[in-house]
Amino acid sequence: MLNKAKIAVLVSGGGTNLQALIDAQNEGKIKSGEIVLVVSNNSDAFALTRAEKAGIKTAVVSKKELGAQKFEEKLVEVLTENGIELIILAGFMCILSESFTSRYPKRIINVHPSLIPSFCGEGFYGLRVHEAALKYGVKVTGATVHFVNEIPDGGEIILQRAVEIKDGDTPEVLQRRVMEEAEWHLLPEAAELVSAEIIKER
Ligand code: GAR
Numbered sequence: 001m002l003n004k005a006k007i008a009v010l011v012s013g014g015g016t017n018l019q020a021l022i023d024a025q026n027e028g029k030i031k032s033g034e035i036v037l038v039v040s041n042n043s044d045a046f047a048l049t050r051a052e053k054a055g056i057k058t059a060v061v062s063k064k065e066l067g068a069q070k071f072e073e074k075l076v077e078v079l080t081e082n083g084i085e086l087i088i089l090a091g092f093m094c095i096l097s098e099s100f101t102s103r104y105p106k107r108i109i110n111v112h113p114s115l116i117p118s119f120c121g122e123g124f125y126g127l128r129v130h131e132a133a134l135k136y137g138v139k140v141t142g143a144t145v146h147f148v149n150e151i152p153d154g155g156e157i158i159l160q161r162a163v164e165i166k167d168g169d170t171p172e173v174l175q176r177r178v179m180e181e182a183e184w185h186l187l188p189e190a191a192e193l194v195s196a197e198i199i200k201e202r
Contacts, residue, residue: 005033005195008084010075010092011040013126015047016179017090017111017187022054024188033195037082039075041094057082063094072100085198088191089148093125098150106156108148109194111187113178115160116144120153130171130178139165141174143182145190158193159186 009018018038024030038051043060051058059078063071071094079087089110101108112120112129119132119141133141142162147155161182165174 003199004031005085005198006037006083007033007035007086007088007191007195008037008039008079008082009035009051009088009090011038011045011047011090012042012093013045013047013091015045015050015091017183018047019050020184021088021090021188021191022050022056024191029188030192030195032199033086033191037078037084039078041071041092047091068097072097075100076103086191086194087148088187090187091126095122095152096148101148101150105149106147106194107198109145109158109187109190110148110153110155111183111190112144112146112153113141113175113183114144115140115142115162116146116153116157120144122152124153127171127175130174133165134169134171134174141165141178143178143186145186158190161186 009021011018021035025035035056037057039059039061040048041061041063048058061074066074087104087108114120114129119129140162144157145159146157149155163178163181
């Protein structure tokens with residue numbers, strides 16, 4: 001369908017959330033959007049291999065090589081060239097500045113592995129989030145998909161799901177449960193919701 005919203009997924013690492021998006025797309029669960037580009041800030045990210053296997057175009061834009069400002073300028077260039085309408089941050093470990101986020105109001109979404117506003121903001125990413133939840137001793141955690149604005153993890157919440165913490169959990173075990181029970185479901189669902197909105201507003 002020509003009408004679909006063009007999606008770029010931004011990644012940094014293993015890309016299990018990217019895989020969940022690809023699988024959902026193949027299963028027809030993302031009807032209103034199509035992943036046309038995967039961008040990584042890290043050329044070694046396994047997520048890039050997942051994209052290539054799925055036949056999706058990839059690009060590497062390195063913050064280390066370019067520096068913060070040129071990095072964002074290059075990102076905008078690549079996204080514009082590819083006609084991207086929705087940007088999905090799926091394990092993308094770079095904080096984007098206001099000059100970037102303000103270009104795409106309600107068009108960037110992020111998955112975060114906790115129930116925002118707990119264990120979020122600068123310094124809370126990946127395994128660190130689960131370490132913090134276990135250290136605090138909360139009994140319930142989860143995942144959140146939210147719009148991205150200039151405040152790290154501060155944009156409007158789109159979807160959230162709770163996940164139980166069990167006795168003896170390690171950060172790794174908890175991370176996996178949060179992915180399996182929450183992230184891999186919520187992110188494709190949110191991708192469809194926002195893509196449908198984009199099509200409606202065209
Ligand atoms: C996921 O748990 C994601 O929620 C988290 O990093 C992991 C990436 O895994 N993102 C953040 O912490 C962002 N603040 P993946 O590369 O396998 O999708």
